[in-house]
Amino acid sequence: MRSPQGSASASGRGLSGVGQPHGDSAAHIDIRDLRHAFVRDGMVTHALDGMDLEVRSGELVSVVGPSGCGKSTMLRIVAGLLPFTSGLVQVGGKTVSGPQTDLGIVFQNPVLLDWRNVLDNVLIQLELRGLDANQYRDKARQLLADVGLADFHDRRPRELSGGMRQRVAIVRALIHDPTLLMMDEPFGALDALTREQMRIDLEKLWLQQRHTLIFVTHGISEAVALADRVVVMTPRPGRIEKIIPVDLPRPRNKAVVTSSRFIAYCDEITECFMRNGVIRY
Ligand SMILES: Nc1ncnc2c1ncn2[C@@H]1O[C@H](COP(=O)(O)OP(=O)(O)O)[C@@H](O)[C@H]1O
Numbered sequence: 385m386r387s388p389q390g391s392a393s394a395s396g397r398g399l400s401g402v403g404q405p406h407g408d409s410a411a412h413i414d415i416r417d418l419r420h421a422f423v424r425d426g427m428v429t430h431a432l433d434g435m436d437l438e439v440r441s442g443e444l445v446s447v448v449g450p451s452g453c454g455k456s457t458m459l460r461i462v463a464g465l466l467p468f469t470s471g472l473v474q475v476g477g478k479t480v481s482g483p484q485t486d487l488g489i490v491f492q493n494p495v496l497l498d499w500r501n502v503l504d505n506v507l508i509q510l511e512l513r514g515l516d517a518n519q520y521r522d523k524a525r526q527l528l529a530d531v532g533l534a535d536f537h538d539r540r541p542r543e544l545s546g547g548m549r550q551r552v553a554i555v556r557a558l559i560h561d562p563t564l565l566m567m568d569e570p571f572g573a574l575d576a577l578t579r580e581q582m583r584i585d586l587e588k589l590w591l592q593q594r595h596t597l598i599f600v601t602h603g604i605s606e607a608v609a610l611a612d613r614v615v616v617m618t619p620r621p622g623r624i625e626k627i628i629p630v631d632l633p634r635p636r637n638k639a640v641v642t643s644s645r646f647i648a649y650c651d652e653i654t655e656c657f658m659r660n661g662v663i664r665y
C-alpha cells in the first residue's frame with residue numbers, strides 16, 4: 385500500500401492543479417465475454433450476457449443502461465465481490481479472483497456511521513484496512529476541503545444534507561488513494577440541482593486526481609457530461625449496445641453542456657434506448 389504522502393507524487397496526481405493520467409497500467413480494466421447468471425430457487429436470471437470492455441488507466445467511463453441490465457453486477461464483479469459465471473476480468477493485468485483492495489466504491493446511499501463525525505467516517509476506511517488512520521488526517525482534511533466540506537469535519541452525518549453526505553462517501557472512497565474509483569448511481573437520490581453541482585465537482589476532483597473512474601448512471605446527460613466514453617447497455621441480459629467517445633472539452637462548463645454537440649451525444653444515446661424499447665414516446 386502506498387503511503388499518503390508518497391502517493392501523490394509517485395502517481396503523478398496531486399490535490400491541486402490538473403493531474404496527469406496514470407502512466408502505468410495499474411487500473412487498466414479488461415473485460416472479455418463476461419457472462420453472469422444468478423441462480424436462486426431454481427430460477428436463473430441472466431444478468432450479463434457477453435460483455436467486452438476495456439477501460440484505460442486514468443479514463444473516465446460512464447455506463448448508462450436501464451434498471452436491471454446488470455450495471456451493479458458488472459461493478460461487483462470488477463471489485464471482486466461476486467464470482468462470475470464465465471469470461472475474463474482483469475484489473476492492472478491481473479485476473480480478478482477475489483476482493484480488490486486498490487479500489488474505492490461509492491453507492492447511491494452513503495452508509496455513514498452516525499456516532500462518528502465526518503472526519504472519523506472518512507478515516508474508517510484506513511482502520512478497516514489495518515492502516516494507521518492518524519497518518520491520513522491531513523490528507524482527509526485536504527480532500528474534505530476539496531469537496532467543499534472544510535468546515536464540517538466535526539459534524540455528525542445527521543447534520544448534513546444528502547449531497548454533503550455523498551461528498552463524505554466520495555472522500556472516504558478516495559482517502560487510501562486507489563487507482564480505481566467505481567460509482568454506482570452515486571447521485572441517484574439527490575435533487576436535480578444538487579446532482580448537477582455534484583457532477584461539476586466530481587469532474588474537478590477527477591481532473592486533479594486522474595484515477596480510473598467507472599461511473600454508473602441512468603441519467604443520459606449526466607453520463608455524457610462526465611465521460612471520456614459512454615458505454616450504452618441493452619436491457620437485461622446486459623450487453624454493450626454501443627460505446628460512444630465523447631469529444632468535448634473539459635471542464636464541461638455551461639457552454640459545453642448546452643452546446644449542440646453535447647445535445648447530439650445525448651440524442652445518440654436516446655436513439656439507442658428508443659431502438660431497444662427502453663424509451664417509448
Ligand atoms: N443477488 C441476486 N440474486 C438474484 N438475482 C439478482 C441478484 N442481484 C441482481 N440480480 C438480478 O440481476 C439483474 C441485474 O441486476 P443489477 O446488476 O442490479 O442491475 P442494474 O444495476 O443495472 O439495475 C436483475 O434482473 C436483478 O434482479
Ligand SMILES: [Mg+2]
Pocket residue numbers: 455456457568
Ligand atoms: Mg444497480
